[in-house]
Amino acid sequence: MKLLVNYTPFLRNACSHNLNNKQLKKKANELDDIVSLMMYGLPYDLVSKATQDQLDVMCKIVQKNMESQAALVAHDIAKMFGMVKD
Numbered sequence: 001m002k003l004l005v006n007y008t009p010f011l012r013n014a015c016s017h018n019l020n021n022k023q024l025k026k027k028a029n030e031l032d033d034i035v036s037l038m039m040y041g042l043p044y045d046l047v048s049k050a051t052q053d054q055l056d057v058m059c060k061i062v063q064k065n066m067e068s069q070a071a072l073v074a075h076d077i078a079k080m081f082g083m084v085k086d
Contacts, residue, residue, distance in 0.1 A: 033059055040065075 019027060033055040037047045040062050047055065078084040 037062065 033052075034044075034047045037055065037058050038044060042058060042062075047058070050058065075084060
């Protein structure tokens with residue numbers, strides 16, 4: 001976590017105030033796409049300068065990748081239990 005905070009000053013600034021629950025939810029919604037994309041390895045410099053449309057496209061790409069990985073894992077598990085033969 002320390003590494004993430006060092007490279008994302010916006011997180012320190014966003015979380016340095018005493019926010020009420022409504023403000024906290026709003027701030028979390030604003031940062032959701034950026035933090036999610038960074039969790040999947042996209043660099044802060046790329047996502048911090050992206051427009052909302054660009055963030056949406058990147059999120060779709062990550063989502064498609066996650067779905068295809070899930071399908072591969074499900075296939076491998078089924079194969080381990082002898083439910084699928086190659």
